[in-house]
Every structure is written in C-alpha cells, then in structure tokens.
Amino acid sequence: MRRSVSTVFTLLLAWGLVLLTPGAALAHDVLEKTTPANGTTVAQLPQEVILTFSDTPIEVGTQIIVTSPSGNVANGAPTIDGPQVVQQLLPQAPAGDYTVTYRVTSQDGHPISGTFGFHATVGLDGSTATPAATVHAPLEDSAETASADESRFVPILLTTVAVILFGILIGLAVRVAARRRGRTDNSDNP
Ligand SMILES: [Cu+2]
Secondary structure (H helix, E strand, O other), X not given: OHHHHHHHHHHHHHHHHHHHHXXXXXXXXXXXXXXXXXXXXXXXXXXXXXXEEOOOOEEEEEEEEEEEOOEEOEOOOOEEEXXXXXXXXXXXXXXXXXXXXXXXXXXXXXXXXXXXXXXXXXXXXXXXXXXXXXXXXXXXXXXXXXXXXXXXXXXXXXXXXXXXXXXXXXXXXXXXXXXXXXXXXXXXXX
C-alpha cells in the first residue's frame, strides 16, 4: 500500500515538472526584421529575401512563398542560418510588387506566420516597374504582435492553473495516504 502511494507521489512530481519546465525554458520567437523591409521600395530586387527572428527557428515546417507579378519566385527551400531564414529567388524574378508569406517553427514548437510586402523597381530578369500606390501602405503586422502578447500570457495562465492543480492533487494524495495508513494500522493491530 505504501509503495503505491509513493508511486502516485513520484508520478505527480514528474507531471508537475513536465508542465512547469517548458514555459520557463522556451520562448515564443517573433519576426524582428526583414530584407527588404516591409512596405519599402528597393531599386534592385535582391537575389534573396531574409527574415530575421528573435531566435533560431526549428528546421521543421519552414515555408516561404515569394509572390511576384509572375507568381511564386522562391528558388528551392529556405535555409536557416542562426536566427535568419534565407529564401533564394529565381533569376527570372521580375520587377514589381512583392508579397512574402512565411511560416516557421519557433523554439517553443509554435508556428510563427505572417506576410510582408515590398516593391522592386528593377527585377533580377532586368525588367523595370514603377511602384504602384497600393504597395506602400505597409501590410498589417498588428495581428502578429497581438498574438505574440497573447501567447506570452497563455503559458503563464496555464502554469498557474497547473501549479494549483498540482497542489490540490498533492493534498488529496496526502489525505488518501493518511487514511490508508490508518486503516492498515487498524487491521495490523487487531
Ligand atoms: Cu510560442
């Protein structure tokens, strides 16, 4: 009987540690910077688009789509170089308005996704385009910022709930153990 009680304690302790550890150790990363920057006009389209995050993303699930006036011009898979995710562009990428859609996996395993845009006056194919009025209002990034704040709040809330539940379960286990010990003592001493 005592062995099963100590097993319950060990399981509860392990469960509590598992719940508490990730929130403290892993951060929800955010996009800090892009090249070209969101809402800007660049004279020459660069050969690669660079996204800089607050920490090195996890390799799994990285996806970048670079939409040009002639469709997606992403050349091969993106590469992760520290906190930077680099996406090469096709040599036939034209001038014009660009929209970059990204999805990477944060250190804490959560996906980070969003969109940004820019205008390239000269394309990698040598074509030219005058900036259209529409691109220059930077694409809304506010949704991302809001969700970043939220996801910092949620782990704190979950941790608090976990601590409370853990406390209640420990209390119950102690009470059950005491009751069982009482019964055992009674039956052992007739
Ligand atoms: Cu996260």
